[in-house]
Amino acid sequence: MIALLRRDLMLAFRAGGGFGLGLAFFLIVTILVPFSVGPQSDLLGTIAPGVLWLGALLACLLSLDRLLALDFEDGTLDLLATAPLPLEAALSVKALSHWLTTGLPLVLAAPVLGVMLNLAPSGFVWLVSSLAVGTPALSVIGTFGAALTVGIKRGGLLMSLLVLPLYVPTLIFGAEVARRGAQGLDPVTSLLLLGGITCATIALMPFASAAVLRMTLR
Amino acid sequence: MTLSLRDLAVARGGVPVLSGVSFDVAPGTALILRGPNGAGKTTLLRTIAGLQAPLSGQITGAEDTIAYAGHADGLKAMLNVAENLTFWAEVFGRKDISEAIETYQLEPLRDRLAGTLSAGQKRRLGLARLMVTGRPIWVLDEPTVSLDAEAVGMFARAVTRHLAGGGLALIATHIDLGIAAQTFDITPFRAMPDDRSGASDEAFL
Numbered sequence: 001m002i003a004l005l006r007r008d009l010m011l012a013f014r015a016g017g018g019f020g021l022g023l024a025f026f027l028i029v030t031i032l033v034p035f036s037v038g039p040q041s042d043l044l045g046t047i048a049p050g051v052l053w054l055g056a057l058l059a060c061l062l063s064l065d066r067l068l069a070l071d072f073e074d075g076t077l078d079l080l081a082t083a084p085l086p087l088e089a090a091l092s093v094k095a096l097s098h099w100l101t102t103g104l105p106l107v108l109a110a111p112v113l114g115v116m117l118n119l120a121p122s123g124f125v126w127l128v129s130s131l132a133v134g135t136p137a138l139s140v141i142g143t144f145g146a147a148l149t150v151g152i153k154r155g156g157l158l159m160s161l162l163v164l165p166l167y168v169p170t171l172i173f174g175a176e177v178a179r180r181g182a183q184g185l186d187p188v189t190s191l192l193l194l195g196g197i198t199c200a201t202i203a204l205m206p207f208a209s210a211a212v213l214r215m216t217l218r
Numbered sequence: 219m220t221l222s223l224r225d226l227a228v229a230r231g232g233v234p235v236l237s238g239v240s241f242d243v244a245p246g247t248a249l250i251l252r253g254p255n256g257a258g259k260t261t262l263l264r265t266i267a268g269l270q271a272p273l274s275g276q277i278t279g280a281e282d283t284i285a286y287a288g289h290a291d292g293l294k295a296m297l298n299v300a301e302n303l304t305f306w307a308e309v310f311g312r313k314d315i316s317e318a319i320e321t322y323q324l325e326p327l328r329d330r331l332a333g334t335l336s337a338g339q340k341r342r343l344g345l346a347r348l349m350v351t352g353r354p355i356w357v358l359d360e361p362t363v364s365l366d367a368e369a370v371g372m373f374a375r376a377v378t379r380h381l382a383g384g385g386l387a388l389i390a391t392h393i394d395l396g397i398a399a400q401t402f403d404i405t406p407f408r409a410m411p412d413d414r415s416g417a418s419d420e421a422f423l
Contacts (some may be wrong), residue, residue: 002305002308002334003308003309004305004307004309005302007294007297007305008300010255010297011294011296011297014296014297055234074290074291074292074295075288075289075290075292076292076293076294078269078286078288078292079266079292079306079347080292080309081268081269082267082268082269082284082285082286083308083310083351084282084309084311085309107341126381147317157352186350217270218269218270218271
């Protein structure tokens with residue numbers, strides 16, 4: 001498992017690995033929002049939690065295409081399926097490496113971008129914690145979507161359509177935590193629900209992903 | 219560890235291609251599969267490797283014992299030769315890649331990125347991967363594609379040594395490998411068109 005994680009991270013950081021793709025997209029979206037909405041700082045502050053969460057979600061979605069497709073094309077998935085490592089474990093590792101290369105940089109970049117969107121000072125802690133708790137669910141659900149569409153040429157559109165509804169609960173509660181935090185309300189309940197969603201997806205989704213992948217490999 | 223097939227039927231894309239296939243491969247022996255293009259060699263090998271379920275019949279001795287090599291080599295273009303091999307060795311819980319490097323004469327290419335290798339060199343690396351898995355059964359689908367005569371010789375030596383060590387091999391190929399092995403022609407086992415499983419049209423007639 002560690003070998004797979006190390007290889008995936010090594011590939012992500014080498015040229016053409018796609019590290020930074022999600023981060024760059026996130027930066028572009030949040031930098032462009034003040035231009036399109038206008039410079040009213042109170043309005044920007046109101047929409048900042050939602051915009052940041054939406055940007056993070058779309059950035060995650062953008063990088064899902066490559067998550068399994070590259071391994072499928074060069075035959076690695078076939079060989080992994082015959083390896084002693086259970087497919088469930090292999091896909092969990094894939095999701096983890098996706099989070100480390102996409103989700104984690106988003107979490108770390110969010111406070112800087114919060115400043116650009118005039119996020120209320122009390123909101124920063126909750127924005128970062130909601131992204132830290134919520135983005136793992138995005139990676140795990142995304143792995144399921146990638147497994148479902150891995151054999152399909154140009155499956156990106158189909159995958160987005162399949163994955164987006166599954167992303168909605170995480171988006172609702174994640175943005176809610178950030179919004180309540182920014183307004184000075186108590187965000188703990190939403191954060192707990194968000195954590196519950198993440199825990200449930202991490203526990204269950206790898207089994208669904210592996211079952212689906214076994215079918216698509218046929 | 220004997221690999222046995224009993225009355226196996228396999229399908230590709232829902233269409234049955236082979237039925238009634240039975241054979242045994244004993245330790246220390248190899249079996250060469252022959253058949254024209256589209257006869258179902260790849261489908262049969264993928265079924266034996268556990269990548270798809272058989273329509274009917276039994277496969278014994280294939281649980282966690284198979285190293286499969288298909289048309290694609292599972293190499294990463296941005297990793298070098300040694301990194302690719304080490305990764306697969308670690309996935310199979312092993313470390314030593316020196317024997318594989320030596321057998322397929324990959325030493326001069328050790329630090330080259332896999333993406334910069336020629337087709338034949340990639341294939342040699344893909345076959346070297348089998349040696350680092352430590353699995354007793356090699357299931358090989360057209361292993362000699364794009365290999366030159368010298369590399370085919372390396373491959374034949376690797377298989378011979380694998381068999382001498384008690385391993386066994388199942389190889390689908392069109393050329394003569396120079397390995398002492400039985401040949402099994404799958405052409406007579408082609409599935410009849412009305413032999414599809416789950417076709418219950420008769421019930422409505």
